[in-house]
Amino acid sequence: MALPGAPPLDLALIEQIAPLTLTGERLLAVPSLLESLFIWGGIPPGWSIGVAGNGAWSMAMAIWAEALGAEGWIAIVGAPDVNLVTAAELGVRLDRVVVIETPPTKVWTTVVGALIEAFDIVAIAPGGPVGLRDARRLSARAREQGAVLFHLDGARSWPTAVDLTLTGSTQKAGWQGGSWQGGSWQGVGDGHGHLRARCLRIDAVGRRAGRTRSTTVLLPGPDGVLAPFVEP
Amino acid sequence: MTTGRRTTALRTAVVWCPDWPVVAWGVPLSEPAAVFVANRVVACSPAARQExxxxxxxRREAQSRCSDVAVLDRDVxxxxxxxxxxxxxxxxxxPRIEVTGPGLVGFPTRGPSRFFGGDHALAARVLEVVTPVLAGRGEARVALADGVFTARLVARTEEAGRGPVVLPVGASPGFLADLSIEHxxxxxxxxxxIRLGLTTLGSFAGLEAGDISGRFGVEGLRAHRLARGEDGHPPDLRRPAPDLAVTWQFDPPADRVETxxxxxxALADELHLCLEAEGLACVRIAIEVETxxxxxxxxxxxxxxxxxxxALADRARWQLDGWLHTARSKSGVVRLTLVPDEVIPASGRQLGFWGGRAERADGITRTVARLQGLLGSEAVSVPECRGGRGPGDQVILLPAAAIDLGAERAATATAWVxxxxxxxxxxxxPARVRIDPPSIEVVDTVGRSVAVSGRGELSGIPALVGIERRRHRIMAWAGPWPADERWWDAAxxxxxxRLQVVLEDGSAHLLVVEQGIWYLEATYD
Structure with a gap:
């Protein structure tokens, strides 16, 4: 209760002097448009997240941009197809990215294990199935170190369930009354324009998701970054 | 000391070869040439300077001032x-030569000066020894003064061809007083x-050391010492314990610089950890090699x-490079030792509250180094921005070994290009660019394969894409964007x-045609 005549509360100061947050309670931020997909409103350290479906990698990149902030580091392992130009367009700081294109299968676990110890996010796309013991060990180490594992292949080759899977889907596109009703991409037509924005529905399921959560966003939006979807 | 004044500056001779990055390229200084790093001039020849x-x-500005300037890349x-x-x-x-970097070398003169009969005789002798080595490719300026900083400035401000300059003992503060603070x-x-109105070294030197320390910290204090004509670091009389030296025995002997x-x-990393544990930083290092x-x-x-x-590793590499390339040593290296010759308390670097940025980058660097050991130095890479036309061409990957991950890296910002x-x-x-694009079929509404003419026109309206024997309907498309690359180079x-298409399932792809064959180049994943 404010006393009469008291100066207004300095919110920035309150944030600074608030009781400290323990590492275990610290959440990695996610874009505010996607907060509703996460039961805690952010990514708890040590989680593993799979991305699948349409726009899977753009989704991952948009989340990295927010989660890494200015100081976080990310390593991308075994996904030589990832286009970092897109990551930069979606806001990922390229001076915090380290890439290991295709580590040999026999040292794959060692490489990912070493990365988990130093990086905030480790994005993986295993070339083949991962053994159950290796998977459990890596997950345990990630929880211990507070690193987030991103499965760029939708955790297809991962033997255990991941904490959360985000699946992107676009509305079916079709011709209606002679004109193209693109539910997915905007800006492109019959030989003119260029791809500008995509309307993407994202569903979050998983053992830590609670109920199934979904949201619809523009990814990318007309400005190249994540944007809210407004029902026409 | 001959003067009664107490001074901490060590009498030093400096040999400076101006414009060394240009000289090293073998370009005569009478021709306009400039050396560039990341599109900016880092050194230029006197001829270019005149223009x-x-x-x-x-680079564009330099070329607009002097259109025939030779553009050289930095090669340290x-x-x-x-x-x-x-x-x-x-x-x-x-025997006490200290190389600061290519083009600049100094040594304390107390002993040599006495041996050769005074500062002037020594300076003349130095010039005599260095000139034939340069063989007319560049010039060498010799200066002798109290302290490395002063000696270097004397060498810089001296006019070309006037011979060596000797600043008398105790004359440093007077010499420095009128020079710009930017030195x-x-x-x-x-x-x-400068905003405080202190534009000369003299005006800065006149302030109280205590005030400087209070306002500008260790770095400010160091600058203040330099401005007063003293050495930047007060000599730390504690000699480093001999066990701080790190050694590696080669078996079999190494005859390649890379090895x-x-x-x-690796030795530099180890030495760094030892020094860090002792709370020390190294300002002078001796690199010893035994053949x-x-x-x-x-x-x-x-x-x-x-x-x-x-930085330590770089210096070791430069030195070995020099030795292994000169004819003097034909035999392999059997031992490499790094000795921290002069150390100071490591007080300059302030870490952030929760283990700041520098510490963070160190951890990343260590992990990267470990993985390089495991996978080879090329396997771990970091991105940098470049210009380019293709969907993934604006970012290239460089081996992380060549890059200081803790430093600001301007070339990682997209605004860089x-x-x-x-x-x-x-x-x-597109978020996914195929490393190895699969070949596909693109057919038009009447079932013919779509071709792109030399003028960039499609032979028909693309209707279907065949990927791995399955056909997908094209719902929308845009393009083509013709790209005629490197037409000046036949090979x-x-x-x-290129063509953008949206398929029935809502996925969008980038298709490329080259010599009549279509490929799935990228996906807007």
């Missing part, structure tokens, strides 16, 4: 290698001082800021055209 080229300019290894003979020549005069080469500090450099990097035939080569390296692990690339497909970019010339 208005200056350090820090962008080469600079160091070619500078080695100068250092070797000076070795004949005194401190600490842009952050000097910009503040030695790799070990030098199969028992020859020993020692070189001292100085660095004004404390030497980081990668300012030139327009005509023919580039407008953003957004590298590529003519391509």
């Amino acid at each position: 208005g080229v200056a350090v820090g300019q962008r 290894d080469r600079e160091a290698r070619l500078f080695e003979p100068v250092a070797v020549a000076l070795d004949a005069l005194t 401190l080469e600490q842009p952050e500090l000097t910009s503040v001082l 030695c450099a790799f070990v030098a990097k 199969e035939q028992g020859e020993q080569h020692v070189r001292l390296w100085r660095h004004e800021g404390a030497l980081s692990a990668s 300012t030139e327009p690339w005509p023919g580039r497909i407008p953003p957004p970019s 590298e010339h590529r003519r391509r055209a």
Whole structure:
């Protein structure tokens, strides 16, 4: 209760002097448009997240941009197809990215294990199935170190369930009354324009998701970054 | 000391070869030439300077001032290698040579000066020894004064061809007083001082040391000492314990620079950890090499800021490069030792509250180094921005070994590339660019394969895409964007055209056709 005549509360100061947050309670931020997909409103350290479906990698990149902030580091392992130009367009700081294109299968676990110890996010796309013991060990180490594992292949080759899977889907596109009703991409037509924005529905399921959560966003939006979807 | 004044500056001789990055390229100084790093001038020849080229300019600006300027890339290894003979020549005069970097070398003169009969005689002798080594490729300026900083400025401000300059003992503060404060080469500090009205070294030197320390900390204090004509770091009389030296025995002997450099990097990391544990930083290091035939080569390296692990490794590499390329040593290296010759308390670096940025980058660097050991140095890479037309061409990957991850890296910002690339497909970019694009079929409404003419026109309206024997309907498309790349080079010339398509399932792809064959180049994943 404010006393009469008291100066207004300095919110920035309150944030600074608030009781400290323990590492275990610290959440990695996610874009505010996607907060509703996460039961805690952010990514708890040590989680593993799979991305699948349409726009899977753009989704991952948009989340990295927010989660890494200015100081976080990310390593991308075994996904030589990832286009970092897109990551930069979606806001990922390229001076915090380290890439290991295709580590040999026999040292794959060692490489990912070493990365988990130093990086905030480790994005993986295993070339083949991962053994159950290796998977459990890596997950345990990630929880211990507070690193987030991103499965760029939708955790297809991962033997255990991941904490959360985000699946992107676009509305079916079709011709209606002679004109193209693109539910997915905007800006492109019959030989003119260029791809500008995509309307993407994202569903979050998983053992830590609670109920199934979904949201619809523009990814990318007309400005190249994540944007809210407004029902026409 | 001959004067009654107490001074901490060590009497030092400096040999400076101006414009060394240009000289190292073998370009005569009478021709306009400039050396560039990341599109900015870092050094230029006197001829280019006369035309208005200056350090820090962008390439276009330099070329607009002087259209026939030769554009050279910085090659520090080469600079160091070619500078080695100068250092070797000076070795004949005194064993205490300190190389600051390619083009700049100094040594304390107390002993040599007495031996050769005074400062003037010594300075003349130095010039005599160095000139034949340069063989007319560049000039050498010799200066003798109290302290490295002063000696260097004397060498810089001296006019060409006037011979060596000797500043009398105790004359340093007087010499420095009228010089611009910017000679401190600490842009952050000097910009503040200039705004405070302190534009000369003399006016800054006149302030109380205590006030400087209170306001500007360790860095400010160091600058203040320099401005007063003293040495930047007060000599720390504690000699480093001998066990801080790190050694590697080669078996079999190493005869390649790369092998030695790799070990030098590991040794530098180890030394750094030892120093860190003792709370010390190294400002001068001795790199000792022993060859199969028992020859020993020692070189001292100085660095004004404390030497980081990668800076240490660089110096070891330069030195080995110089030695292994000169005819003097034909035998392999059997032992490499790094000795921290002069250390100071490591007080300059302030870590953030929760283990700051620098510490963070160190952890990342260590992990990267470990993985390089496991996978090879090329396997771990970091991105940098470049210009380009293709969907993934605006970012390239460089081996992380070559890059200091803790430093600001301007080239990772997309704003870094300012030139327009005509023919580039407008953003957004596809998130997945195939390393090995699969070939596909593109057919038009009547079932014929779609072709793109030399004028960039499609032979029909694309209706279906065949990927791995399955056909998908094209719901919308845009393009084509023709790209005629490297037409000036017959071997590298590529003519391509790109097409954006949206398929039934809502997925969007980038297709490319080259010599009549279509490929799935990228996906807007």
